[in-house]
Amino acid sequence: MNRRTTPVNRRIALTAALALTAGLALTACGGGTTGNTAPQLKVSDPYMPQPVTQSMAGAYFVIKNSGGTADKLTSVTSDLSKDITIHKTVGNKMEQVDSLPVPANGELTLGPGGNHLMFMGLSKKPAEGQTVTIELHFATAAPITVQVPVKATSYTPKH
Template identity: 75%
Template sequence: MNRRTTLAAALALTAGLALAGCGGADGAPQLEVADPYMPQPVDQNMAGAYFTVKNSGDTADKLTSVTSDLSKDITIHKTVGTKMEQVDSLAIPAGGELRLSRGGNHLMFMGLKKKPAEGDKVTLRLHFATADPIKVTVPVKAVTYAPKK
């Protein structure tokens, strides 16, 4: 009987360790932001920001909100055909990326506290459903700036 108890305890411990290995940091989204920019706004009413969130992890995540000292009203938009619509989040697939670009998914900043000029830097904090927030420094580019593809 004592042997069975010891064997059962050993099996329970082994199973517990195996299950603990299934989740954790290895299964989490691994996010990084690339190529951020904001075209210089035409006026102080609104601005847009663009970047790519790369997920090298094996778990999907979602961009759920953005905060910045530039504006209290920052919304996430997706573009379907020629129509833009505000959404609560945008998916970041496992092993994939979320691209925000002109004419596609993007951020909208409304009621800017000040109009940033070309050469300025704007700090954003990206918030996700699962991953920790990421702080991003976004350079302000010329109004007509278009990144190289």
Template identity: 75%
Template sequence: MNRRTTLAAALTLTAGLALAGCGGDSAPQLKVAAPYMPQPVTQDMAGAFFTVKNSGGAADKLTSVTSDLAKDISIHKTVGNKMEQVNSLAIPANGELELGRGGNHLMFMGLKNKPVKGDKVAIELHFATAKPIKVEVPVKAADYAPKK
């Protein structure tokens, strides 16, 4: 091999290794913080709130939620004074998705039982890229507001 071919091969190998090393950092790294569900005021529906923190270098999306508590769980965002059901919510790379009163949230429709303060509700969050995350959501007082 001549010197030029050797140099080209070395540069190609170095670039390939550098890109392979970056791959691990570019995946979403998701963690759920501060989950809660205000005690429902009706027998039919409830809401849930939490923050999904992404310490990874790639964005992801919350695409669905499952739980034995309700027949249907939908993802909502609030625009102005209007609540809209959406198919997913973005979780930015090195950022977070906040679900809270008056903003993004989950709606549990057709409750199978009405949880009360002190209960824990098991949910599973599903994402476009990351593996599902199981979360135990504590039920708080109906008027609970987390401290910021």
């Protein structure tokens, strides 16, 4: 059988090559389930122990990221205070940081003795049973507004 390159054979070969190239391009662009999705953030278990004084308060919660891309908590705003800082605890020392990582398919936990928020110079002293509104800001994801219940000073979460 004589296999000469004819215009029909060239068109068939070109069509096959284009189909293969398109399939590879779609896979590379995330057409598959490779986990390269944007951060998907959700806040759970927020609380603020009732402040002892009007000078400072702390807040705790968990940020869960079900997305395939990491993000960072970069700042927090609230009408409770104009001076809200992010802290991590290393050993027995508390350090102010510019951000905290929220890992891909993971979580960032803020709790007593670890990562937490500090509210300085409170505009009012919230009481147990009240709710404080805060807005969390991230490097990538849209801000999240969180209603934080004020708990007793001695409150310990059940997790």
